[in-house]
Amino acid sequence: MFGGGSFFQYINRTATSEGRKLLANILTSNNINDIDERQKVAKELALKTTWRQNFTAVANLINTKTAIPTIVNWVHSYQQKLPSFLMLFSYAFSGVSLVLIGLLSFSIIPFSIVLIWFLIGLSITAFYIKNIQELASETDKAKETFNQYHQLLAQIENETFTNSILKDKQQKIQQENKKASDIFKEFSKKLDAFDQRSNFMIALAGNGLFLMDIRNTIKIEKWITTYKNTIEEWFNVVSFFDAQNSLANFVFNKPEYVFPNISKEKAVLNAVNLGHPLLNPSKRIDNDFVIDTENFFIVTGANMAGKSTFLRSISLAIVMSNTGLPICAEKVSYNPIKLITSMRTSDSLSEDESYFYAELKRLKFIVNEIKTDNYFIILDEILKGTNSQDKAIGSKKFVEKLNNSKSTGIIATHDVSLCELSNEYSSVKNYYFDAEIINDELDFDYKMKNGVCENMNASFLLKKMEIV
Structure with missing residues (x-):
């Protein structure tokens, strides 16, 4: 969301320091009220090209x-x-x-x-x-x-x-x-x-x-x-x-994007050809995506198959929708919901904090938040900082806890044992991104499919790069 090459850097056209801070706050506010009105503001200002240019100048x-x-x-x-x-x-x-x-x-x-x-x-x-x-x-x-x-x-x-x-x-x-x-x-x-x-x-x-x-x-x-x-x-x-x-400028520059239809339907997000707004349109692979309220998707897949990029596409779609922006899709219906993600946890030498402890703090924050409100939760490979057996047991219990709340979400993982939860809970569904080896080369289609990934590629990549 922030930093070099981020979505914020991509849309930020503010000229004052306070405007820049406000834009950042708007993107992170998780405000799901009056989205229709925010869309109208962005649409009207987008049409005032000369006025916006003069104001910015x-x-x-x-x-x-x-x-x-x-x-x-x-x-x-x-x-x-x-x-x-x-x-x-x-x-x-x-x-x-x-x-x-x-x-x-x-x-x-x-x-x-x-x-x-x-x-x-x-x-x-x-x-x-x-x-x-x-x-x-x-x-x-x-x-x-x-x-x-x-x-x-x-x-x-x-x-x-x-x-x-x-x-x-x-x-x-x-x-x-x-x-x-x-x-x-x-x-x-x-x-x-x-x-x-x-x-x-x-x-x-x-x-x-x-x-x-x-x-x-x-x-x-x-x-x-x-x-x-x-x-x-x-x-x-x-x-x-x-x-x-800045928001209106984005709307003006992206006429092909669509404003989500705000609804109270069962589906939290129902998108046709959803993509990541920062990817080159000529190379970007889009996916249809539908997820109902209080459902959880377990997404497995080979390395580099597109899991993390897809999770970021969903995250940005929710952030952009809540902000009142059009999103990178052909058609979207959206039932507003707040977003929590855990995708880039890091350790800290200055705070004497390990990677694993930093991740636990983030997961604890999520658990506390879902006690009082409904959220769309996106997790990219949880409990990475511990051994495989602990990770499998801990991850399963954590996903069960999330599933028993009123939350909705997606969890990307290499741990296919988590997919067994779909046999116990009807609200848990399995999807995957895979890769094929064609002519001794990896081939990715970056499409999300129903089921569990069976083709992992770490060994192939290690051999291909002459690491082993």
Whole structure:
């Protein structure tokens, strides 16, 4: 699902770090509710090619210094540093300064009076300078974010959507009198005002005569107080559209894929010519697949015959269906179900954890989960880290436990003794992938068949590669 050459890497077109995280969360959320609505979102955005391209182009220009959660936490926890009355005081002080400058220009008062007033202004500013400096330092990290994100908000605000979910997200960034993009832009300009502090002469005159830093600080603090409880939602809306754009892009690029028909039928998954979306279509071998609720398939087969690839095809079909994506098949009916897999367990030297113990932890997790919910379970060769006799006994007991739950699933194994469970339980069925030796070469058809595999190929491969 993740890593180099993964499905996530294949579909990810997000431009923001938060959009990327949200896309990953969407794929792993196991959310089986409102799949029809998610399909509609993907379909509508897939048709808005120009809008998606413009949104992504603007988003790719974003280069923020600070992560969005850090900015949101800062805004939420911000404590006002200056008393509010200083705003009116600064205006009054500025008014007096203008009067004194006017009187000085007509030589009505001496320069010394203006100078004294100027020094008083600097003294007042100096009294609050520590708090002002702290805010200036904090806002410097957020300034570019607000400046760039207002453009993305504008992209969302100015588009017309028909889907209720998209319209709801758009509504979240609408205020009674102002657009969220204008509010972000306004805040960005307030933060830009702090940059003038770097100009010594402007800062000196501005603070001595007009209490510029105090006024700017209070304006920023007022903005934070007003919008501190809404900006997280606005950032989330941008992340939502960034993540959904990747899903919509996949839909646009795969017109030959089909959206599953969401049903409550007995079959959890009923697919015609189901394939793996990452394989080359010209070489990919597809399989029909039907599995009923609370059934378990035991899949045996020769090495390299296609068992693991098939399990990954089923896993991705369920993930994609739950996400609201079309899947690699000609026709699909799907009764939504959550997914659990155990296919790539590994040991850990840093955690002093053996391969076998890591696998046991994963199986324990599965057992705990199926106590409270129904799952589609996919296992690729369980209990690989122990001896053959232990493995056979342990695997059989574990499969029996799964079968006695309300779960559904597929287990790929080289242990054909597990296939005997089909004689004890009507819900357990055997399938296999095999290989033939033709002209002293292995031949695979990558088709799933009913029954138990009788042709294993490890000895042949060892001899063929001159290992033995």
